[in-house]
Amino acid sequence: MLRDLKEEVLEANLLLVKEGLVRLTWGNVSGIDRASGLFVIKPSGVAYEDLTVDSLVVLDLDGRVVEGPLRPSSDTPTHRVLYREFPEIGGVTHTHSVNATMFSQAGVELPCFGTTHADHFHGTVPVVRELTPEEVAEDYETNTGNAIAAAFRERGIDPIAMPACFQKYHAPFTWGKSALDSVKNSVALEVCAGMAMGMWRLRPETAPLPGHLLDKHYLRKHGPGAYYGQGKV
Amino acid sequence: MLRDLKEEVLEANLLLVKEGLVRLTWGNVSGIDRASGLFVIKPSGVAYEDLTVDSLVVLDLDGRVVEGPLRPSSDTPTHRVLYREFPEIGGVTHTHSVNATMFSQAGVELPCFGTTHADHFHGTVPVVRELTPEEVAEDYETNTGNAIAAAFRERGIDPIAMPACFQKYHAPFTWGKSALDSVKNSVALEVCAGMAMGMWRLRPETAPLPGHLLDKHYLRKHGPGAYYGQGKV
Amino acid sequence: MLRDLKEEVLEANLLLVKEGLVRLTWGNVSGIDRASGLFVIKPSGVAYEDLTVDSLVVLDLDGRVVEGPLRPSSDTPTHRVLYREFPEIGGVTHTHSVNATMFSQAGVELPCFGTTHADHFHGTVPVVRELTPEEVAEDYETNTGNAIAAAFRERGIDPIAMPACFQKYHAPFTWGKSALDSVKNSVALEVCAGMAMGMWRLRPETAPLPGHLLDKHYLRKHGPGAYYGQGKV
Amino acid sequence: MLRDLKEEVLEANLLLVKEGLVRLTWGNVSGIDRASGLFVIKPSGVAYEDLTVDSLVVLDLDGRVVEGPLRPSSDTPTHRVLYREFPEIGGVTHTHSVNATMFSQAGVELPCFGTTHADHFHGTVPVVRELTPEEVAEDYETNTGNAIAAAFRERGIDPIAMPACFQKYHAPFTWGKSALDSVKNSVALEVCAGMAMGMWRLRPETAPLPGHLLDKHYLRKHGPGAYYGQGKV
Numbered sequence: 005m006l007r008d009l010k011e012e013v014l015e016a017n018l019l020l021v022k023e024g025l026v027r028l029t030w031g032n033v034s035g036i037d038r039a040s041g042l043f044v045i046k047p048s049g050v051a052y053e054d055l056t057v058d059s060l061v062v063l064d065l066d067g068r069v070v071e072g073p074l075r076p077s078s079d080t081p082t083h084r085v086l087y088r089e090f091p092e093i094g095g096v097t098h099t100h101s102v103n104a105t106m107f108s109q110a111g112v113e114l115p116c117f118g119t120t121h122a123d124h125f126h127g128t129v130p131v132v133r134e135l136t137p138e139e140v141a142e143d144y145e146t147n148t149g150n151a152i153a154a155a156f157r158e159r160g161i162d163p164i165a166m167p168a169c170f171q172k173y174h175a176p177f178t179w180g181k182s183a184l185d186s187v188k189n190s191v192a193l194e195v196c197a198g199m200a201m202g203m204w205r206l207r208p209e210t211a212p213l214p215g216h217l218l219d220k221h222y223l224r225k226h227g228p229g230a231y232y233g234q235g236k237v
Numbered sequence: 238m239l240r241d242l243k244e245e246v247l248e249a250n251l252l253l254v255k256e257g258l259v260r261l262t263w264g265n266v267s268g269i270d271r272a273s274g275l276f277v278i279k280p281s282g283v284a285y286e287d288l289t290v291d292s293l294v295v296l297d298l299d300g301r302v303v304e305g306p307l308r309p310s311s312d313t314p315t316h317r318v319l320y321r322e323f324p325e326i327g328g329v330t331h332t333h334s335v336n337a338t339m340f341s342q343a344g345v346e347l348p349c350f351g352t353t354h355a356d357h358f359h360g361t362v363p364v365v366r367e368l369t370p371e372e373v374a375e376d377y378e379t380n381t382g383n384a385i386a387a388a389f390r391e392r393g394i395d396p397i398a399m400p401a402c403f404q405k406y407h408a409p410f411t412w413g414k415s416a417l418d419s420v421k422n423s424v425a426l427e428v429c430a431g432m433a434m435g436m437w438r439l440r441p442e443t444a445p446l447p448g449h450l451l452d453k454h455y456l457r458k459h460g461p462g463a464y465y466g467q468g469k470v
Numbered sequence: 471m472l473r474d475l476k477e478e479v480l481e482a483n484l485l486l487v488k489e490g491l492v493r494l495t496w497g498n499v500s501g502i503d504r505a506s507g508l509f510v511i512k513p514s515g516v517a518y519e520d521l522t523v524d525s526l527v528v529l530d531l532d533g534r535v536v537e538g539p540l541r542p543s544s545d546t547p548t549h550r551v552l553y554r555e556f557p558e559i560g561g562v563t564h565t566h567s568v569n570a571t572m573f574s575q576a577g578v579e580l581p582c583f584g585t586t587h588a589d590h591f592h593g594t595v596p597v598v599r600e601l602t603p604e605e606v607a608e609d610y611e612t613n614t615g616n617a618i619a620a621a622f623r624e625r626g627i628d629p630i631a632m633p634a635c636f637q638k639y640h641a642p643f644t645w646g647k648s649a650l651d652s653v654k655n656s657v658a659l660e661v662c663a664g665m666a667m668g669m670w671r672l673r674p675e676t677a678p679l680p681g682h683l684l685d686k687h688y689l690r691k692h693g694p695g696a697y698y699g700q701g702k703v
Numbered sequence: 704m705l706r707d708l709k710e711e712v713l714e715a716n717l718l719l720v721k722e723g724l725v726r727l728t729w730g731n732v733s734g735i736d737r738a739s740g741l742f743v744i745k746p747s748g749v750a751y752e753d754l755t756v757d758s759l760v761v762l763d764l765d766g767r768v769v770e771g772p773l774r775p776s777s778d779t780p781t782h783r784v785l786y787r788e789f790p791e792i793g794g795v796t797h798t799h800s801v802n803a804t805m806f807s808q809a810g811v812e813l814p815c816f817g818t819t820h821a822d823h824f825h826g827t828v829p830v831v832r833e834l835t836p837e838e839v840a841e842d843y844e845t846n847t848g849n850a851i852a853a854a855f856r857e858r859g860i861d862p863i864a865m866p867a868c869f870q871k872y873h874a875p876f877t878w879g880k881s882a883l884d885s886v887k888n889s890v891a892l893e894v895c896a897g898m899a900m901g902m903w904r905l906r907p908e909t910a911p912l913p914g915h916l917l918d919k920h921y922l923r924k925h926g927p928g929a930y931y932g933q934g935k936v
Contacts, residue, residue, distance in 0.1 A: 023493065027256065027424055030353065049466025078457065078465045100353045106432050109351035110440040118575035119640045120496065120566045137449040144453055173446050174352045191493055199572050201439060206667060207576040213639050216603040220610055224544065232544045233515025260722065260890055263819065282932025311923065311931045333819045339898050342817035343906040370915040377919055406912050407818045434905060489726065584808035585873045586729065586799045657726055665805050672900060673809040679872050682836040686843055690777065698777045699748025 005071050006044060009035050009183075010057045013044045013095075016183035020099060021052045023191050031099040032077040035183030036087050038094070041065050043087055044183075047074035078145065085149025086179060090156075090163040095183030097190045100175045103197035104190075107131075108170035114193075115212045117200055122213055122221035124192040126165035130155060134172040152177060165222070168193045238304050239277055242268050242416075243290045246277045246328075249416035253332060254285045256424050264332040265310040268416030269320050271327070274298050276320060277416075280307035311378065318382025319412060323389075323396040328416035330423045333408045336430035337423075340364075341403035347426075348445045350433055355446055355454035357425040359398035363388060367405040385410060398455070401426050471537050472510055475501050475649075476523045479510045479561075482649035486565060487518045489657050497565040498543040501649030502553050504560070507531050509553055510649075513540035544611065551615025552645060556622075556629040561649035563656045566641045569663035570656075573597075574636035580659075581678045583666055588679055588687035590658040592631035596621060600638040618643060631688070634659050704770050705743055708736050708882075709756045712743045712794075715882035719798060720751045722890050730798040731776040734882030735786050737793070740764050742786055743882075746773035777844065784848025785878060789855075789862040794882035796889045799874045802896035803889075806830075807869035813892075814911045816899055821912055821920035823891035825864035829854060833871040851876060864921070867892050 016033040020026045029052070034045035044060050061072035067084050069076065077083075083096045099105075107114055107129075114129040116122055132155045139147040148171065156163050167189045168178040176193055180186035203210050225232045249266040253259045262285070267278035277293050294305035300317050302309065310316075316329045332338075340347055340362075347362040349355055365388045372380040381404065389396050400422045401411040409426055413419035436443050458465045482499040486492045495518070500511035510526050527538035533550050535542065543549075549562045565571075573580055573595075580595040582588055598621045605613040614637065622629050633655045634644040642659055646652035669676050678684075691698045715732040719725045728751070733744035743759050760771035766783050768775065776782075782795045798804075806813055806828075813828040815821055831854040838846040847870065855862050866888045867877040875892055879885035902909050924931045 027428055028421055030356075047467070074467055100428075102428060102432050103435070105351065105353060106435040106439055109432065110436045110443045112439055117639075118571065120571060123496075134447070134450060140449050140453045144457075173350075173450055188494055195493055195566075195568060199568055199575065201435060202569070202572040202667060203576045205438070205671070206572055206578055210576045213575075214600070216606050217600060217639055220606045224610075234513070234540055260894055261887055263822075280933070307933055333894075335894060335898055336901070338817065338819060339901040339905055342898065342912075343902045343909045345905055367913070367916060373915050373919045377923075406816075406916055434901060438904070583872075584804065586804060589729075654727055661726055661799075661801060665801055665808065668802070668805040668900060669809045671904070672805055672811055676809045680833070682839050683833060683872055686839045690843075700746065700773055 005062060006037055006040070006042060007057070009037050010044050010060050013046075013060055013183045014055060014057050016095065016097070016187045017046050017055055018052060019184065019187045020097070020190070023187070025099045025101040025187075025190055025194060026052070027100075031097070032079055032083075033095065033097045033183050033187055034080075034083045035095045036093075042070060043083065045076050045080055045083060047072065048077050050074065079148075081143065081145035082149040082152075082177070085146055085153060086177070089149070089153035090179065092164055093167070093179040093186075094181050095186035096177065096179045097183075097186040098175065098177050099190055099194075101190065101194040103195075103201065104170065104176035104193050106201070107197050108175050109173055111170075111172045114170070114197055114200055116218055117196070117203055117210060118213055119217065119221040120192065120199070121196040122218045123225050124189055125168060125196075126162075126218065126222045129166065129168050129170065129193065130159065130161060131170045131172055134174070148174075165226075238295060239270055239273070239275060240290070242270050242277050243293050246279075246293055246416045247288060247290050249328065249330070249420045250279050250288055251285060252417065252420045253330070253423070256420070258332045258334040258420075258423055258427060259285070260333075264330070264334075265312055265316075266328065266330045266416050266420055267313075267316045268328045269326075275303060276316065278309050278313055278316060280305065281310050283307065312381075314376065314378035315382040315385075315410070318379060318386060319410070322382070322386035323412065325397055326400070326412040326419075327414050328419035329410065329412045330416075330419040331408065331410050332423055332427075334423065334427040336428075336434065337403065337409040337426050339434070340430050341408050342406055344403070344405045347403070347430055347433055349451055350429070350436055350443060351446055352450065352454040353425065353432070354429040355451045356458050357422055358401060358429075359395075359451065359455045362399065362401050362403065362426065363392065363394060364403045364405055367407070381407075398459075471528060472503055472506070472508060473523070475503050476510050476526050479512075479526055479649045480521060480523050482561065482563070482653045483512050483521055484518060485650065485653045486563070486656070489653070491565045491567040491653075491656055491660060492518070493566075497563070497567075498545055498549075499561065499563045499649050499653055500543075500546075500549045501561045502559075508536060509549065511546055511549060512543050513538065514543050516540065545614075547609065547611035548615040548618075548643070551612055551619060552643070555615070555619035556645065558630055559633070559645040559652075560647050561652035562643065562645045563649075563652040564641065564643050565656055565660075567656065567660040569661075569667065570636065570642035570659050572667070573663050574641050575639055577636070577638045580636070580663055580666055582684055583662070583669055583676060584679055585683065585687040586658065586665070587662040588684045589691050590655055591634060591662075592628075592684065592688045595632065595634050595636065595659065596625065596627060597636045597638055600640070614640075631692075704761060705736055705739070705741060706756070708734050709743050709759050712745075712759055712882045713754060713756050715794065715796070715886045716745050716754055717751060718883065718886045719796070719889070722886070724798045724800040724886075724889055724893060725751070726799075730796070730800075731778055731782075732794065732796045732882050732886055733776075733779075733782045734794045735792075741769060742782065744779055744782060745776050746771065747776050749773065778847075780842065780844035781848040781851075781876070784845055784852060785876070788848070788852035789878065791863055792866070792878040792885075793880045794885035795876065795878045796882075796885040797874065797876050798889055798893075800889065800893040802894075802900065803869065803875035803892050805900070806896050807874050808872055810869070810871045813869070813896055813899055815917055816895070816902055816909060817912055818916065818920040819891065819898070820895040821917045822924050823888055824867060824895075825861075825917065825921045828865065828867050828869065828892065829858065829860060830869045830871055833873070847873075864925075
């Protein structure tokens with residue numbers, strides 16, 4: 005079932021390790037098949053070196069396990085909510101990569117300071133609030149997804165142009181057109197967060213990227229006029 | 238003798254290298270078989286790439302070598318005291334990993350700033366004082382263990398919920414349910430120490446994680462209601 | 471066509487990855503054959519692990535693709551302008567390596583603080599201004615090259631003695647006698663940028679390298695009296 | 704000739720790369736055979752991956768090449784002076800490792816802040832002055848060695864207990880009982896320099912290690928009462 009998607013989700017999870025975004029088992033990637041409404045995700049607490057296509061878990065958008073012998077990632081309900089709320093996305097990544105996690109823990113937004121950022125994120129990466137005691141008690145992981153979706157809705161942020169957020173006290177979530185694309189956004193977020201920290205040390209009053217360069221770099225890679233790459237994703 | 242334990246202790250020592258926590262020969266992991274009261278530890282000054290199951294040293298809790306052709310790690314008496322004083326632990330790790338060693342050398346405690354920390358340590362990681370000239374002269378390594386045990390006892394800290402400390406001017410010690418678990422706690426300590434340093438630069442007045450999130454993340458992974466992973470350690 | 475040059479350009483692109491200067495597909499190296507006026511460059515958006523000699527693109531100095539089944543790097547017009555404007559150079563490298571990109575984004579020049587820098591760059595590495603909205607709209611990548619060439623011309627900087635610059639809000643460009651040499655200059659730029667950041671923290675009032683040491687180290691490796699290496703490049 | 708020494712010197716040079724202390728060709732290790740008065744060193748500008756036992760250069764203490772088809776490292780005269788001036792040492796390492804190079808460029812001494820440092824260096828790592836224009840013009844590399852030897856002599860520093868220094872504006876030199884031992888001291892210097900920088904950020908007023916701990920750790924590994932390791936070097 006969903007063999008191609010599983011292979012991409014496996015590759016995307018292993019890319020997390022290769023790119024140095026995860027230590028131990030702190031991270032997970034999923035990908036969705038919009039036609040069937042099923043998504044594939046990493047099992048919980050399994051070492052990356054032991055991951056295989058057959059160890060991945062398939063669920064429907066109500067959170068029911070459809071296939072797979074193992075428990076899905078404990079963060080699965082968050083992925084599920086993001087797929088429901090952001091109907092155009094095809095993959096979700098969650099890591100505790102250190103730079104992006106520092107921004108999350110500190111609750112600091114990441115302005116766009118350069119073209120590396122503009123290539124992936126069209127503007128300032130937002131912070132999403134932490135959950136209340138009641139939300140934690142009720143359903144921690146589902147309410148994490150709800151808090152993200154509500155923040156984007158309330159602030160009028162387009163999740164396609166801004167495929168990332170920092171959850172306060174926790175860590176980043178990113179998404180994208182596919183599982184692999186969501187991992188690439190995690191890499192970009194980690195690198196840009198680290199560069200912003202260095203820049204604030206180098207020149208504390210650094211200004212964000214001017215709008216015409218933000219638009220140029222974002223649109224060079226995304227949208228109908230894109231001319232980066234070989235014409236496929 | 239204790240073949241399975243030796244294999245785990247070997248794997249745990251090699252994981253130190255793989256996770257980037259040791260340079261040269263600066264680190265050691267041990268694991269204990271509570272039934273026999275024997276523990277297995279790395280030999281002293283042996284390069285990690287030369288380690289084999291048969292080069293590991295087996296000792297009893299009085300510090301007598303029971304098996305193995307080489308001298309045990311010079312830190313062995315510290316491990317021995319920790320096994321005696323903390324009867325529920327199954328493994329001990331000592332490294333000079335850089336971030337955690339900075340906290341140790343500077344004598345700075347590590348507050349819980351986020352869920353990565355809360356997944357492993359239930360609260361602030363404590364500093365244990367350096368030894369006096371008399372303690373050093375008498376028995377440096379045994380008294381190191383005594384100082385750690387005394388600090389936890391006097392401050393009423395549960396070593397199961399707080400499996401780590403920074404020894405002033407020296408470096409961290411961690412422990413856990415098993416040798417591998419103690420290494421995972423060393424990884425978490427190193428990462429969280431580094432993230433705290435970054436956060437203090439990013440937002441110096443950052444507040445610790447609220448109690449309801451600390452409890453949620455710690456208990457999601459530990460204790461009777463844990464639901465992270467596949468139901469085994 | 472140009473088999474030897476293609477092999478060097480492939481090796482130079484892979485060296486970027488090995489030296490940790492690129493993540494994902496953020497970087498490109500080219501090399502030129504001055505006899506034919508043709509240059510070889512990485513294709514756009516292709517993963518480094520999939521690069522082969524045959525996937526490289528050959529262009530002339532008017533920007534026409536002469537050989538290769540794929541689109542050239544989106545930064546190709548910038549390389550082209552540099553080859554036209556700096557007739558003595560043989561290779562060009564563009565990366566988003568983190569330290570050099572921080573200097574670029576912040577618009578901070580890099581003074582020569584030590585002999586590592588002097589071995590590669592004879593003085594302060596300059597910042598080149600960002601493009602105007604009109605320049606972006608007209609031809610972003612060509613005008614990037616024009617801005618670099620104009621900055622060197624107007625400030626009287628010799629591009630052979632200073633084979634690097636930081637483009638404001640964007641990232642570094644380096645060049646050299648060959649494709650491989652331009653990558654080595656990228657490595658040196660990244661290392662020296664990182665060391666300068668550390669030094670400003672360690673001793674904010676640090677003075678630049680005295681002139682007699684700058685000249686000694688630069689000339690030990692470059693020019694007619696060079697005695698570093700085995701007498702070939 | 705000197706086959707065993709050459710094999711150790713090759714291994715020691717490759718260890719520099721493995722430990723991340725060198726980029727490109729910025730570093731060199733030598734080892735001496737005191738019986739014959741001959742030393743073995745890396746050739747100049749040769750990539751580490753191309754190094755073989757037969758590419759190493761053998762010289763006498765007057766600087767004459769005795770064996771080897773290639774030019775010796777451009778820093779060879781510095782090694783030669785150190786062997787002459789410090790008759791108890793068996794190996795010398797020079798790198799541009801980033802943390803130690805920052806201390807060198809900034810001219811900042813490294814106090815002993817913890818036991819990792821005390822295991823290798825008995826006290827504060829000194830800075831050696833830069834050369835004058837006359838010294839550079841006369842013989843740069845020989846005078847570099849002379850400046851190091853003079854600094855140790857004038858300040859009464861024992862080069863055995865303090866096998867390292869930072870040369871102002873340049874980079875570190877370390878030495879040791881053997882070629883491999885000198886590389887281990889380079890690793891320790893790099894790690895301790897980095898930890899000191901972090902500690903100054905974490906607690907700017909951090910005090911050095913008390914004398915009884917400095918002596919304990921240094922003597923645990925060095926001298927007649929040493930009990931670290933397996934009783935051989």
